Amino acid sequence: MxxxxxxxxxxxxxxxxxxxxxxxxxxxxxxxxxxxxxxxxxxxxxxxxxxxxxxxxxxxxxxxxxxxxxxxxxxxxxxxxxxxxxxxxxxxxxxxxxxxxxxxxxxxxxxxxxxxxxxxxxxxxxxxxxxxxxxxxxxxxxxxxxxxxxxxxxxxxxxxxxxxxxxxxxxxxxxxxxxxxxxxxxxxxxxxxxxxxxxxxxxxxxxxxxxxxxxxxxxxxxxxxxxxxxxxxxxxxxxxxxxxxxxxxxxxxxxxxGGKAPVVVFEDTDIPKAVEDIAVAGYFNAGQDCTAATRVLVHESIHDEFVAALAKAAAETKTGAVDDEDVLYGPLNNANQLGQVKGFIERLPAHAKIEAGGEQVGDKGYFFAPTVISGLKQDDEIIQHEVFGPVITVQSFSDEKQAVQWANGVEYALASSVWTKDHARAMRMSKTLDFGCVWINTHIPLVAEMPHGGFKKxxxxxxxxxxxxxxxxxxxxxxxxxxx
CATH class of the missing domain: 3.40.605.10 (Aldehyde Dehydrogenase; Chain A, domain 1)
Structure with a gap:
């Protein structure tokens, strides 16, 4: 019937x-x-x-x-x-x-x-x-x-x-x-x-x-x-x-x-707190947010520790039914979007490593697992283009100059965030990051009194x-x- x-x-x-x-x-x-x-x-x-x-x-x-x-x-x-x-x-x-x-x-x-x-x-x-x-x-x-x-x-x-x-x-x-x-x-x-x-x-x-x-x-x-x-x-x-x-x-x-928000994490960051907040900001609404925290740049000295913690957070993040109060996000919006996210994963270069997720979840609907990918280079497709899915990429940078160069090195310029305890560094980064919004030690909060909008594409x-x-x-x- x-x-x-x-x-x-x-x-x-x-x-x-x-x-x-x-x-x-x-x-x-x-x-x-x-x-x-x-x-x-x-x-x-x-x-x-x-x-x-x-x-x-x-x-x-x-x-x-x-x-x-x-x-x-x-x-x-x-x-x-x-x-x-x-x-x-x-x-x-x-x-x-x-x-x-x-x-x-x-x-x-x-x-x-x-x-x-x-x-x-x-x-x-x-x-x-x-x-x-x-x-x-x-x-x-x-x-x-x-x-x-x-x-x-x-x-x-x-x-x-x-x-x-x-x-x-x-x-x-x-x-x-x-x-x-x-x-x-x-x-x-x-x-x-x-x-x-x-x-x-x-x-x-x-x-x-x-x-x-x-x-x-x-x-x-x-x-x-x-x-x-x-x-x-x-x-x-x-x-x-x-x-x-x-x-x-x-x-x-x-x-x-669109957006491709850089999330710049320096070596003095509180790693557990940053990972917790970034995972939520990256996976909320299945990453279908133009400000989502899905492009993470981490200082090389804490890279491995950060990736391990983020992969663990991804494994603990739940997607599922609308009436399940323990899930953070639901499905991708449509079959075409599911296909687009899958395509990015299928086209990953050989040097990329899937640390968590990377696959569809369930046999009905358009659910996709919370995903972490490391080992990426600045000119990789998944770094340069908006995925619009629950996929967080991680790159390793050596110093502040390189972090700014890579953060700004995309065609999008909507939102960004900086994670550091160094106030002067945070102020320098907020000036040099070419994005319509710069969050410091947080990512994704919005208020009605403050503007939302970007530059470039x-x-x-x-x-x-x-x-x-x-x-x-x-x-x-x-x-x-x-x-x-």
Whole structure:
């Protein structure tokens, strides 16, 4: 007997709708490898409808005083808490994530981030008004950019949706957001939550719209004439395609792309504590995090001891079912991603040594063992390219100069960390590491008040913080004569 698949739908102008042409894709639970839902495969007509709704809703939303937009966001945050168990269930099914970890590690920061941007709406920044030319007063206006086309990834579909819609709505923009084709369920639920709040408070539900689909759907969104801004969290390749498409009509672009975070461990480090923290930061969410601590550089004097301790930590790290409270992470998100991680392992050079893991776990779903690989060289494929899986590589360096050279010697520049008791060394490293974030004696904590974003091929623009809010605004100079 075949179980009926749940039917997910687009959310456009306050209505749940199928794709105009009726096309759908199956949505697979990565913990089982089995389909559990269908979602619209949206095409041009669906994108047109969503953009028209967002465009029509924009003037009234833009013209609200910030305090009114704040009320909406605060109510959304409250509703996230009230419906937390629904969100947890949707995200767990979306991604195969352990339920306990979604509850403890995702819901609280998401609620906090929405509330942060609710406050940011009332703290617009700009130069002081004044007379910079005799007889004239200059004023700075900070305004929303317009309709925002947003594309969210599959590694944190729920949280990344928050990172996108919260600053955009707070700044006075309207939104059309597309979740990944593998993880639409939680974003569709978010649409239901936001739509109900907008309705209750008397605002157009066209302020927030969700369309499901694939890469072609995303391309149609970015190339559409209505959006003033395109925002994507995804791969470097996807970011380049978005930047190229947006350039055709000079849309503003916000890109948060891949990472290859160096974790630089010096000889004075507390090895047991560093290993414990690095293993969590490397394996959390199955390493499917662009800031994951998966590229470790260790001083040669402690290399062997560190590798042995890390391999032991990997062997003690558990992956498994969503309802097992002892697991640190669930499966890889999809079959293609499992194949990509396996490919990196299969192509390892002869000088590489697998210290732990290196294989798929179980006979269903897309689980992969926590893995440690040593003996690697700077130009090896697995050092230079993002694996996006539970794989930690280890290199041995001889001095600080070499550590900096190797740490910076990749095309990504999102996040990094330094592990040392030497304060001066930590300060030198934080200056010379070419990454958007440098953690010292920790790796992966984020707070709403501080920016998240990188350099080089990790993209540009900031998520979180007042800087992230500013990215969703434009600046206008108003100058008036004082002589009447």
């Amino acid at each position: 075949t179980t009926a698949l749940r039917r997910l739908r687009n959310y456009i102008d306050g209505e749940f709708r199928d794709a105009a042409d009726g096309r759908t894709t199956e949505v697979v639970n990565p913990a089982t490898g089995e389909a559990y839902a269908t979602a619209p495969l949206s095409a041009a007509a669906d994108v047109d409808a969503a953009m028209a709704a967002a465009e029509a809703a924009f003037p009234a939303w833009r013209d609200l005083i910030p305090a009114e937009r704040q009320k909406v966001l605060l109510k959304i945050a409250d509703r996230f808490e009230e419906r937390a168990e629904e969100l947890i269930a949707a995200e767990s099914e979306n991604c195969g994530k352990p339920i306990a970890l979604v509850r403890s590690e995702e819901i609280p920061p998401m609620v906090d981030q929405i509330r942060f941007f609710a406050g940011a709406a009332r703290m617009l920044e700009g130069r002081a008004s004044g007379e910079y030319m005799e007889g004239f007063t200059s004023i700075i206006r900070r305004e929303p950019v317009g309709v925002c086309a947003q594309v969210a990834p599959w590694n944190y579909p729920m949280m990344m949706a928050v990172w996108k819609f919260a600053p955009a709505l707070a700044a006075g923009n309207t939104v059309v957001i597309k979740p990944s084709d593998t993880t639409p369920a939680s974003t569709v639920l978010i649409a239901d939550i936001i739509g109900s709040v907008l309705d209750e408070l008397g605002h157009s539900r066209g302020v927030f719209n969700v369309i499901c689909g694939d890469r072609e759907t995303g391309r149609l969104m970015v190339e559409h004439k209505v959006p003033a801004m395109a925002s994507i969290t995804g791969s470097v390749r996807a970011g380049m395609q978005v930047a190229e498409s947006a350039s055709k009509d000079l849309k503003r672009v916000h890109l948060e792309l 990790s993209g540009y623009g900031k998520d979180l913080s007042a800087y992230g809010f500013d990215d969703y605004t434009r600046i206008k100079h108003v100058m008036t004569s004082l002589d009447g």
